[in-house]
Amino acid sequence: MSPGNLFADFTVLVVVVLAVAARPVSGQRSVYPSANLSTLWVNNKVLDTVTYDDGSTVRAIVHRSPQTFSDPSFAAGFFCTPPCQEFIFAVFILTATDAQNPLPVITMAQVVWCANRANSVGENATLELTGDGDLVLREKANGRLIWSSGTSGRSVRRMEITEQGNLVLFDQRNATAWQSFDHPTDALVPGQSLLQGMKLRANASATTWTGGKIYISVLHDGVYGYVESTPPQLYLKYEVSRNMSQRDPTRITFTNSSLSIFLQSTQPRNPDDSIPLPEAKSTQYIRLESDGHLKLYEWSTQGKWTMVLDLTKQLPLDDCAFPTVCGGYGICTGGQCSCPLESNSSSRYFQPIDYRRQSLGCAPVTPISCQEMKTHQLLTLTNVSYFDKSQIIMNAKNRDDCKQACLKNCSCKAVAFRYGQNDSNGECQSVTEVFSLQSIQPEKVNYSSSAYLKVQLTPSASDPTQNKKKTILTATLAAITTLVLLVIAAIYVRRRRKYQELDEELDFDTLPGMPTRFSFEKLRECTEDFSKKLGEGGFGSVFEGKIGEESVAVKRLEGARQGKKEFLAEVETIGSIEHINLVRLIGFCTEKSNRLLVYEYMPRGSLDKWIYYRHNNAPLDWCTRCKIIMDIAKGLCYLHEECRRKIAHLDIKPQNILLDENFNAKLADFGLSKLIDRDQSKVVTVMRGTPGYLAPEWLTSKITEKVDIYSFGVVVTEIISGRKNIDISQPEESVQLINLLREKAQNDQLIDMIDKHSNDMVSHQEEVIQMMKLAMWCLQNDSSRRPSMSMVVKVLEGAMSVENCLDYSFFNANSVISAQGNLSTYSAPPQASILSGPR
Incomplete structure (x- = not known):
């Protein structure tokens, strides 16, 4: 299409602004609503770039032209905010304000979907619609896979941005093979539905794209809003009205006049099952904000986005009922924030994080330590309630039981006792992480509530006589020390x-x-x-x-x-x-x-006890195995990505994964760990670890944290198959589990790898095979092709798919053993590090 034709077509002039005479680069083309296979886009200024007054930048790839200049339209491409060093691949709404100007000026963009919100890319990153139908985002610097649609081999024919803002991959039959509507981030557009099990997750803050703690989800009986903790804390609930003959709701749908909750039938069964919205005069979208508010925005005739409705207030929710309105431990009173102060006391146990910004919350003056439980005390706050009413301690019906239950449980950080006229009979709410609290007026809310925050006392505060005793003891010790100082010095010198x-x-x-x-x-x-x-x-x-x-x-x-x-x-x-x-x-x-280490006691022992069946234990069900795998992944993700310096554990194996009474998994034995500065790509170290779990790069002694990810892949395979990685009791061809996995993967026989001890595993074979594919992604010989642990966590949470183009020529760990020539640098095999109950 020539530039002359573009100007002749009055409806596509916005496209001209974005992509006039775009120069093809590796299949890169001018901006149209759709794109065909084998098209590659490079994130640089060859893509027509629009920069806004606030410094944010849009580089559109596919764009749906508006009906008129003043109408907003949808596009997909690269987007960044100042200083524009990190980009996301997103769907955004473009707007134009000057209908009289023959070339309208695009003034701003609103992102309504994002592929890589937690893993941004830089300049020259590539997006490719590959020949086999996969939409793949890679970092240019090292070719690392950032995100993929996971549609390879599904007969994808083209990509298109629809008029509703849905980025769709169509197959040969023109059916949807993948669509962005199925993977919402923090926003909904008209025509989009949030299905049961899906989540809207707010950004961590107004200035970052990373997912935060607050999310909204559709469950079987309504819409629920949570702030993430252990367990999640409920702040919003909208239950569906239904009778026994009705089926469970499956989705909420955003239309131009309502947010409707649909049952598995085609229409809402009750008029109360929809939240009315103002009639749309222009383009609208709904966004879950970082503070937990769900807001409706509309493009106004004044040429700007305007918030027209706060849906969370329609439910209704008071401003002080949101979990982060005053940050952690902050008390909200009439929209004002303050730190907790015990009634009739001048002692301060909390202080503001920032005195100039009280809404950031408060922090304990003395951090709570589980090692000093004897000096824990509860700070009493009268006429204060907590937003989460879901975590009820069933055996604590009175105030004293409520308080004692918290003092006996170190993970409990606070309780709220809510009661009516009878003080001795109420509800005890327990939380493991304290967010914002709220002052109440009992006469207005028809109930009373007191909150009790756990605080750590100093020894002197817990025992008033301790200072006097300490003074006497100090004087006595000083006198004795003076008398024996010369003797001690002589003995020290002699025996040094x-x-x-x-x-x-x-x-x-x-x-x-x-x-x-x-x-x-x-x-x-x-x-x-x-x-x-x-x-x-x-x-x-x-x-x-x-x-x-x-x-x-x-x-x-x-x-x-x-x-x-x-x-x-x-x-x-x-x-x-x-x-x-x-x-x-x-x-x-x-x-x-003498050198000794003291750890918390893990009553269910190490993981190998439960997956190798040494003690004739019952097989773990699939749900428990998934939970254990997720716990291991989160522990490694913290070591690799959330510490000040990256920590490579270097000895991940079932013997070093311990289980508490609820089968929560924890990593143990850091005796071989290696600290890695964040500006180091690799470190050189002597070979260490356990045979059978060693990554290929140990042969070079130049390793990264990716060696842990390889070991994680081995452990996941063991958990799924219910056997050791190297088991000489097996037939010769099956001694090495990873070799067996390679053979089964190449012959499309992965079902043979599933632990036959568990009927529950067999009944979930599709999910188990997907987990095996995740393990194989972690076992890639090339460490750069292995996912990061944060990517592994996203796959386990369902927010990301496993890379399809996997190399099945997994490395034989015996090569590392034979190359090293001795086992002195390895930790001992199966008996290593048991911090648990009898095995």
């Missing part, structure tokens, strides 16, 4: 050389976030002279013990010199981090040649 190699006391005082340091006698006493042995591994034995009321696992490193580096690594690494999917380090001991 003798114990220099054995003792070599490590300078733990310089380590940040140091856990409790115990004496050797204290640990001997708490383990009953190390009498209850739980297991043993490559660097020592593990014993059961009890410190106060808390059960612990004490790992004792064997020998004066053996394991010294591993001990230091473990204390440095896990002592400075904390995550729900990492085994918590309570404390340590280093006295002369």
Whole structure:
């Protein structure tokens, strides 16, 4: 199409602004509503670029022209905000304001869908509609896969942006093979539905595209809004009116006049099952904002987007009932935020994060420590309620039971006791993470509520006589120290050389976030002279013990010199981090040649016990295995991507994955871990780990955190198949699990890999095979082709698909063993690191 024809067609002049005389690059073409296969777009200025007054930039790829100049229209392409160093591939609404100008000026764009909100790309990134029908986004710098539609091999013929703003891949029969409407982010446009199980997830803030904690989901009986925590906390609920003959609702649909909740039949059964909206005068969209509000926007005649309705207030919700209105621990009173202050007390246990911005919330003056539960206390706040009414402690019907239940559970951070006229009979709400609270007037809401926030007292605050005792003790010790100082100095000098190699006391005082340091006698006493042995591994034995009321696992490193580096690594690494999917380090001991680590006790033992069937245990069901895999992935994602320095664990295997009483999985044994600066692409280190779980790049000794992802792939395969990676009891052709996986994948016989002990696994075989494909993605020989752990988590959450073009020539781990020539650098195989109950 020539430029002259474009100007002749009055309806496509906006396209001219975006793509006049666009120069083809590797199949790149001018902007039209659709594109064919084998088209490649490069994110650079060869794509016609429009920059707005606020510095944001649009590079459209496919564009649906408006009916008139003043009408908004939909396009898909690259989008960025200042300073425009990071781009997303998105669907956005383009608008023009000057109908008199022969070349209308596009003034702003509103993103309504995004493919890579958590993984932006840079300049020269590529988007390709491949010859086999897959829409693929890659980073140009290293060719790394960022996002894929997962439609390879589904007979895709073309891509098109519809008039409703739906980015669609059509197949040979003109049927939909993939569409952006099926993968919503934080917005809905007219004609779009949110199906049961789908989520609208708000951005983390108004200035970032990363998904935040707040989301809205359609469940079987209505629409629910949550803030993410463990478990999620409910802040919005819209239940559907129905009788017993009606079927469950399946979707909500945004139209030009309502947000309707549909049952599995074709129409709402009750007029109350829809939220009326103002009649549309122009283009509209609905967005879930980062503060939890669900707002309707419309393009106005004044040439700007205007918020015309807050849907969450229609339900209705008070401004103070939103979970982040005053940040964590903040109290909302008439729209104003303040920090908690106990009634009739001048003591302050919380302080603002930013005194100039009270809405950012508050933080405890003294962080809560599970190691000091005896000094926990509840701060009483009268006439204060909490937004989440779903987490009810069933066995706490009165105020005292409610408070005691929280004090006995370290994960409980606060409770709210809500009651009517009878103070002794009410509802006790428990939360593990405290968001905003709300002041109430009981006479207006017809109920009373008190909140109790857990605070950590200092020893002096918990015991008023302690300061006096400390003064007396200090004076006594000073006098004794003066008398024996010369004797101690002489003994120290005399014996220093003798114990220099054995003792070599490590300078733990310089380590940040140091856990409790115990004496050797204290640990001997708490383990009953190390009498209850739980297991043993490559660097020592593990014993059961009890410190106060808390059960612990004490790992004792064997020998004066053996394991010294591993001990230091473990204390440095896990002592400075904390995550729900990492085994918590309570404390340590280093006295002369004695080195011990004290961990939380994990009653269900290590994962290998449950998947290898050593103790004739019942097979785990598929739901439990999925939960364990997700927990492992989240723990590794935290180590790789959320710590100040990347942490490579380097010894991921079932023996180092421990389970609590609810089968929550946690990573253990950081004795081999490696810290990696974020500006390092690779680090050089000696070979370490366990045979059978070693990635191919160990042969070069230049490794990244991707070695953990390879090991994760091996563990997932073991969980699915219910057997060891290397099992000499199997027939010769099946000894190595990864070789067997390669063979089954190449012959399309993955169903043979499913654990036959579990009928539940067999009944979920399609889901299990998808999980095996995720494991195979993690097992790629080329580490750059393996996903990051955040991508793995997204696949497990259903927000992303597994890459289709997988290489099945998985690496044979025995090559690493034979190349190394000795096993001294490996941790011991099956018995390694057991911080758990008897096995």
